[in-house]
Amino acid sequence: MMRGLLLLRALRPALRGAAAVRRLRTAAPRPAFAKELFVGTLRKEEVFPYPEISNEELEEINQFVGPVEKFFNEEVDSKKIDQDAKIPPETLKGLKDLGLFGMQIPEEYGGLGLSNTMYARLGEITSLDGSIAVTLAAHQAIGLKGILIAGTDEQKAKYLPRLASGEHIAAFCLTEPGSGSDAASIQTRATLSEDGKYFLLNGSKVWISNGGLANIFTVFARTEVVDKDGQLKDKITAFIVERDFGGVTHGKPEDKLGIRGSNTCEVHFENTKVPIENVIGEVGGGFKVAMNILNSGRFSMGSASAGMIKKLIEMTAEYACTRKQFNKKLSEFGLIQEKFCFMAVKAYVMESMAYLTAGMMDRPGFPDCSVEAAMVKVFSSEGAWACVSEALQILGGLGYMKDYPYERYLRDTRILLIFEGTNEILRMYIALTGMQYAGKILTDKIKQIKKGNVGMALGEFLNKVQDTMGRKVDYGLVGDRGVVHPSLQESAKKLEENIYYFGATVRGLLSRFGKTIVEEQLVLKRVADIVINLYAMTAAISRASRSISIGLRNHDHEVLLTNIFCMEAYFKNNYAMTQLEKYADENLDDSIKKAAKLVLEKRAYTCSHPLDRTF
């Protein structure tokens, strides 16, 4: 089989024709779809029709999918990986032979040069084992991404070929004992040598995925930089550090709850000599590099989660259709059916979101899809966790047993909500980025109203009155010239209405809180939840609409799932928006904060025991 794979890799250039031009990125960045939602606009040309790949590309990717799927089904022993907390070398070798270590590295450097869409497709399969998925992601989604997006040609030529073949493994070293997402508390320091030829790197990094395997590290450290006022300032710089530079040691692998097979450990640098050519980007420009790497790596979690849930649905459905209780199959019970519907909807929506985002990222130009990617990450990680939990519920006690793989899925899934930016932090990112964008556009209008421009205020008031009377919102999704198939009309209408009122809500919030909205995390969380739902609805409608229009198999099922999801999301959005219109004492925010404050002051649960007496 291996030989067949190698042959496949050799054949690849021949199979691919003009596709090599696809990563030409020259145009100016343009605001993408999600930010526009905050001003209440729907840029339907961005999301309709649902992105497609060409037939050649599809053929190409399918040729990959087969062998990779076969490899994961036959040669990967997830249970053993989980037990031994180690991926066996022969499995790693197999992954390398398949080229999975260089999926997004351009072909000129020996990688597969996959587009984002194709990368997402393969991610669906690699996610069947959490440990392997994380090892691969730490290697290429963040570990070598720095070289890929900000490295010089020499750096690329020097490092990428060996990284693509998997001869070298990469790791991303940002987190420190005292620093998670706060760059100001990074303590690792790089000092320029006297001859100015190399930096001396000193410090420790913790929880580094692949830290024990990697030969190439992307390390972020403080350096002294003379800024434009002529003052010395500490700034973050990104470095490529080889293990052979000396002074690089790592601790023992951490014992973790899930993804146990992936290698996570501390990495220490002690007087490591890093040549000045190994700076990524410019000296003092590490912050941007780190942000770009983190922002670009997230979208693939959507397809990965969807892949895992699809597999899980297969396994649990098998069980539910065979096991009998009270002479009835489990599958005949309504409460079990509900769970399967839930899983199918989640899988469908996160898949739609993931491929929509990947497709947007693959478009020419330089689309800024970081908000969309963050939304995909939040939605899919939470969906995956909920689905695995439901699956375990279907299985009952069986799911809890170590003899079966389900509890491993549960443990592996938990990390999705935590790494690559916790979901809480990403919600802040989504909401605040959108708020910033909307604020820039709306500042003038809001100021006018606040100043007491009667005409404008009156206009706004009339608008509000019209809103309350029930306004017909029409963004042109449905109707004669609509882009949505009529069978999704209801859902599309709901989406349009939600988007319109979301814009109004954002405007209201901006005029109420101004720039202090940064402090209102409970408000921002609701905003983020709404906009994630809106994006999810859009993706699902767009995909289902395409499916039904071109007549894909089981398109009626897709329509059904979409309608279910949109209906639910519509009500959730309406509820959240009603809450957002209220003041803090009405929507419980005040009480929530107060209750938390009391607990945190005492640092304990403060209530008396129910059996306590005073006399």
Add this chain to the structure above:
Amino acid sequence: MCQHSRPEGDPAGQASGDASGDASQKASGAPVWRRPPRGAQGEGQGPAAFVAALAALEQAPGRRVGRLELVAAALAAMPALGVARDREAYHRLLRLLPRGVWVPRGPFQRLLAPFPRQQECGLQILEQMEQYGVIPDAETRFLLLGVFGPHSRPVRKCQRMLYWLPRLRHVDPHPLPPSLPPSGLATAHLGLRRIANDPDAHITVYQRPVPDEGDDEGSIQPYIVGAQSPDQQELLARHGPARPVFVEGPFPLWLRSTRLSYYVLRGDPLPPHLREDPPDPERSLYYPLHLDLDLERGPWDDDDFDVEEVEEGPVFALCIAGAGDRHTLGKWIAGLQEANPVLGCTPVVFRLGDGEPTTAGAPGGHPEPRLEAAPPRPVVLGPPDPPRRHGHSTSGDTRSGGGPGAPPAAPGE
């Protein structure tokens, strides 16, 4: 709630009270309730003595007379015997009172304020329970009902106490232990824990007292104990060596009836631009910490009160010391330097007031140090009239006569 007389009521009132009872006691020599304390010496002082004394009374033959005085005396003795917080002890007292005799008969008698002195006695018991935070229970009420009858003042007070005391029992957000340790290091610890409201604050003993048991006064080396939280260390580091810091005090701190004096190390407020680091756009890797918008918060969401704020400098550390002189406080500052190196090069200004730095007892108490290692005055279970006191009363008198702020000599000497 209702009027009451202190246990130290004037002897004249008592003499005129239950005349017959008094007479009979005098006839039988020393009253029976005077003897037990000395007789019960074998059982030691404290709760056991109290129980033994009352038990002896129960068994004494003869008419049960003079109960009111007996109760008053017992109430006065309870704190010293350590039973003032013991509900069972109050029940024992109530059981001494005759059952049924003082219950008004018929509605008319009830209207005419019956048995005023007796009810007053019951009220006094409840009053003292209230004072020591003893919550009555069903049994208390039952006993009171037996003695005074329904709707009597003591029963009504008991009901009110049953209502209020449990509710008020846990109102103190910073409760102290039921009995305070003797003043000194342990109390200072308690005091610091109470004012340093940060759970992270470290309480450090910079100097142990010598001798160990030593109270502040007369000891060779006073204790120094201080509190500082990590936040305060950070503030001090930010304050920098360029501006002076001040040691100020003493300030009073009361723990129940014990007065402590504490000192603070503080600085003047920093100019605004130094208080916080300027916002760094390259700080948060994941989401913006500031929005670049020209919009302020609207008045409707400004839920803070409009408070005129007085600028106050930060407090960097707190201490309680056995002595308030510069030398002792200097040692504290020297101890602080270990955790706060910046203090080594910061000018420290001592601004010490003339407040009493020591932990004084009751105001106007005995000012001299205890010369004689006399044991605490043995408790006499007797009515609170001093004239007939025996034993140690002489030394007590000399002592109280010596001090400048001594109370006037006891009457009837």
